[in-house]
Amino acid sequence: MKKAHIWLRAETKPYEQRTALSPIGAKKLIEAGFKVTVECSPQNIFTQEQYQEVHAEIVEQGSWVNAPKDAIILGLKELPEDDFPLIHQHIYFAHAYKEQAGWQELLLRFKHGGGELFDLEYLVDEQQRRIAAFGYWAGFSGAALSILAWANQQQNVNPPLANISSYQDKEQLLGDLKQAISQIDTKPKMLVIGAKGRSGSGAVDLAKSLLLDVIEWDLAETKKGGPFVEITQANIFVNCVLINRDLPPFITKELLDQPTRKLSVIVDVSCDPYGSYNPLPIYKQCTTFETPCLRIDDTNVLDLIAIDHLPSLLPKESSEDYGEQLVKHLLTLTDKSQGVWPAALDLFKRKITEIKTGNI
Template identity: 25%
Template sequence: MTKIGIIKEGKVPIDRRVPLTPHQAKHIKENFDVEVLVQSSDVRCFSDDDYRNVGLSIVDSIEDCDIILGVKEVPIDKLIPNKTHFFFSHTIKKQEYNRDLLRSILSKKIRLVDWETLTNENGNRVIAFGRWAGIVGAYNALWTYGKRYNLFHLKRANECFDYADLKKEYEKINLPNIKIALTGGGRVTKGAMEVLLGAGINQVTPHDFLSQRFEEPVFTQLNSRDYNKRKDGKEFHRNEFYANPEHYEGDFLKYAKVTDVLIACAFWDPAAPVLFQREDIIRDDFDVRIIADITCDIEGSIPSTKKPSTIDDPIYDYNPSDDVVEQPLTDEGNITVMAVDNLPCELPRDASESFGNELIDNVIPHLLGSDEQGIIQRATISNNQGELTEKYNYLQGYIDGK
């Protein structure tokens, strides 16, 4: 019988999320003829007793499991050789800080399947925490606005028991007639919109956002066509933009002139135009005062995102004149930045349940079945022979330190 193990998260700072809640783990055990073991942990949002109470075994070691499920990167000394590991490895973009992790995975002949690379035949991800990043990121943006201007005081998202508890905080939000711009159109953006609409903030079109004044707070959702344009003046085509972004230039500044709060949710390709430059920020007509950078691309498309922030210290100030980070809320000439890079961790119970549902619906049947659609195959970075799979051979130079 196949044994599936839920690993204790070992990355620091700690992550309280789980790939499967107790009831979801029980469901898999009962419906897929597998054994599910749970490594004892004092950091999970669900306790050991929560898993015991549904009939699951709590163990100190999961070394005899065939498949190991986790969320964040597994510390190198906790990797179990010759097993199948599932976690977010943060290696497919050649992230330098995880080079040794991937080297160890190969040397230990681990079959690595990365959650981020699990896609359907159309290339769309089948499992993700994106919605929860958007929800917490947008909430943090509103929290930051209230704090910067001393207008209202919300509980932190991570102080809320769950999403239902967080929604109770909406009643405290009392915004002036500000304008909020969201970039992107995927899961993250939809999660952010969920919060803004839930807080009673009306959505307007990009055209009205630019051209009209409003007596109440509003937001607009911007797709890539709204803030990028062809250099030769020809019509924007989305597929071409993603295939050949070098043919385009940024066109966000017209929005920056009327935006008070920017919530950045859009995936950014380094080959694509940046949203704006530092020189743009110091212009008199650049009105953005708060940036919630959910994407958290360090010194990427948004120059004020100089570093990630943390759940404990979620905001910092960016001084555009000197291009430096300063203590938060210290000068009205600064931009206040929220760039927490693990936002779903602030609502771990809800985020875990949503993730686990997608795992059961979209991954487990293929993992424990024939994988006829190639969902597991496409997401497998390394095999149990200590080799990169063909799709990920481009990482060899990265592993070699080139």
């Protein structure tokens, strides 16, 4: 059976340096007999030369629109906005199945062109768990930013963070963190809820790498139900739990108003301020790399970080990790009747049918 042709398109979302396929992943595919085409990209954390070294074909940015029809177009974030029909099979985070802005227009492009979508968000195993996720590095990066913000708070820097840029690698970030902590006489105490999950383990590992006092909470510690006064006695609180049902909130404004509060930085790694099950109902909008901190209290200083693309802080490690998880399944693309592909394709077809029959 002829191996598939995988075409890595260049990301166009501003500041997005991550990629769905690292040079290491490309090498594995090529060694397995796949053809791999990689578009030139000034944003990709990996260089064109690194892909050339593993014998990937290098082409111009955006040329996927003219790729052979049997090429499978692989990306990470959304396609550039346009209206031409989509004729290829695509793999990426489309954000089109929960009625997000522009979802109908996007799916109609697939319908008109005869293309198909395998949404990365819905590539799941038998337990309905994503086969590839950025969660670990989201937690790691969120915890890192909380420490930088805390250190700046101790030196009366306001805002404590601004105009964040990505780091070349983890070691560069750790160097900045160690330097920041060295300027302060004490170290912060961190509480992580969801410590046993993907993002929680990343936050805990970051704290331990800096020899911080970290309190690890998971289901056993939270089963009593919130609000949790213990959160206010840590210096930093990192939330790594995505709630999908109605539960008492973890913290409230009334709890934070207590004069005994030691908490000064909150990081909501799960970052779902718009959902009805938000366990941190003290804010209503995400923050950004340009403006990372939302000041919750000026008197007894409290800042909140809620960035929805935290792994972009470490594009190299997060891309390598994600790519290693994903490439195992890309290697099965020659036969899409098996593995994670049939369910993802069935979901796409159901969504297309909803548009065709007017059930939108």
